[in-house]
């Protein structure tokens with residue numbers, strides 16, 4: 295496999311493929327387990343990740359997997375590190391390297407993502423362990439008065455510093471500025487804020503001399519807040535999202551991989567499909583880097599029980615297949631029906 299950054303970025307957005315984000319921190323995965331009554335232990339989290347990573351055939355649609363530090367240091371039941379287990383199947387191992395979103399001083403209710411201290415050494419260690427790409431997530435909240443300029447610029451700066459360090463250490467950075475869907479804001483407001491955030495992020499990336507050809511962008515889609523009273527059609531999301539990206543993402547970036555952000559899994563697939571079906575020119579590949587929208591059905595089917603392993607794997611395979619089709623604009627409702635019927 296070619297290990298130069300341009301080839302890795304291209305492989306992550308290869309035709310019909312996207313990324314599985316399985317990098318929940320221990321508290322976040324514990325919350326997801328708790329909701330289903332699954333006990334969260336180092337062992338059960340390891341078993342869950344092994345179930346996902348050994349889903350037969352999923353590599354046809356999944357180019358890479360983002361892991362959390364705990365998983366990166368764990369081994370499969372056959373004694374192989376997860377990084378090697380993935381690369382043996384043709385999936386690139388990735389790693390979340392930020393240390394979380396912390397309260398932003400001087401602001402009420404906003405956060406800045408931390409993790410720059412010591413990052414160079416951590417990146418070098420992860421690369422030696424087999425990682426080929428990394429992820430850093432910034433979160434931006436919308437209210438009537440937020441986000442503040444301070445929140446946007448602090449997060450953009452940190453994302454750019456992280457991305458420059460990744461490239462120095464021969465890892466492809468996934469740059470993730472997530473404008474949250476929490477709240478009652480309209481799709482119009484989401485488009486305004488997303489555009490402003492992307493503008494600030496690319497300005498910072500250029501300032502920090504990040505090579506745009508050697509990174510991927512992981513943005514939110516342009517959608518209304520989850521408490522917005524006006525329903526928004528799939529087509530409206532596609533139009534607003536592509537318009538916003540065309541205005542703010544340089545053509546040098548090889549790929550855009552969306553986060554799902556709490557969207558229902560079928561809706562996240564339909565949105566990705568509609569964006570890819572838009573007739574307007576798209577200078578980048580557009581695919582997925584979903585966490586919940588890929589994993590939720592698999593986690594429910596598995597439910598922490600060994601005897602459900604195959605059911606969990608089939609559920610992951612199915613969503614990966616549907617999203618792989620959506621990354622080409624070829625997803626249809628019938629694909630869901632076929633699976634439901636076996």
Ligand code: 13P
Nearest residue numbers: 315553554555584585586
């Ligand atoms: P979701 O798709 O669940 O939003 O997760 C993607 C992700 O990696 C968030 O950082």
